[in-house]
Amino acid sequence: MVASSRLDHTDATPLNDGDDAHPAPFVVTAPRAAPLPLVIASPHSGRAYPDAFLAMSRLDRAILRRSEDFHVDELLNRVPDLGASLICATFPRIYCDPNREAWELDPTMFSEPLPDGCNSTTARVRAGLGTIPRLSATGVPIYRTRLPFAEARQRIRTCWAPYHAALSALIDAAVAAHGVCLLVDCHSMPGPTGRNAPDFILGDAWGTSCAPAITAAAETALCARGFGTCRNTPYAGGYVTRHYGRPRDGVHTLQVEISRALYMDEARLEKGDGFALIRAMLTGLLRDLAAATERLTRDRATALSS
Secondary structure: OHHHOEOOHHHHOOOOOOOOOOOOOEEEEOOOOOOOOEEEEEOOOOOOOOHHHHHHEOOOHHHHHHHOOOOHHHHOOOHHHHOOEEEEEOOOOOOOOOOOOOOOOOHHHEOOOOOEOOOOOOHHHHOOOOOOOOEOOOOOEOEOOOEOHHHHHHHHHHHHHHHHHHHHHHHHHHHHHHOOEEEEEEEEEOOOOOOOOOOEEEEOOOOOOOOHHHHHHHHHHHHHOOOOEEEOOOOOOOHHHHHHOEHHHOEEEEEEEEEHHHOEEOOOOEEOOOHHHHHHHHHHHHHHHHHHHHHHHHHHHHHHHO
16 A cells, blocks of 8 residues: 555655656756856756656646746856856656655645655645646646556656756765855746836845855846846745755855746747847856855855964
């Protein structure tokens, strides 16, 4: 019986590296210049929809795609030229969300009781947005019927776990090489709905996931380029920000939400006239953040040696 089993770390072990029928769950682009202590991630821009998932869904692909962070991976595709590592998920977040805990699951979605070890009490689960989402971005139920728990296990093992294994390896390599790492987790958000709506929201888990100097550097750089910013409201950072952000250990994590109105036509889901400008601006912003991280490391080393 599934109800009597328990989950442990082996339940989130990557199974394979992908093949023609099942593409790799992520793409990593290595630095094309001298490596910086900078890892850039796009966990929600994946758009490889499995046929089996589409058959399970009561929604068509166009509605399912409304949950994507459209084109964010393409906005970031020049950051390896700076010396940053870039990781992008290829699977859609509506299929499996890597910005959640591994087993953050809604028991109402499944045809049998969930095993011990699942977390079904979070606000995200209650909102229908767990690791395996119940609702689309438009608030509509995704599935025709309840799912077997084996479906969740398979997605977590083949998507969530390999993505996080690769992300952890990139962070560890940066820390080993530089003594510090800045992970910038990049997302998109709907265009502004009010006069003072921000262009960018910077999430540092209310000051706990990265050094204040890094968040301030991002804010300063964006304001200097004429963009409106906000911190932590309504996006303070998800699982990635809170799990990996360990400033005392030299790992700083900042979530960056980008207004889609800046770079795309949200109705047609196509890149807009501002795409090239925002891509160039983001590349410059990340260069500034790498410099801020390196300054922080030098200042710390100086303080320890004095």
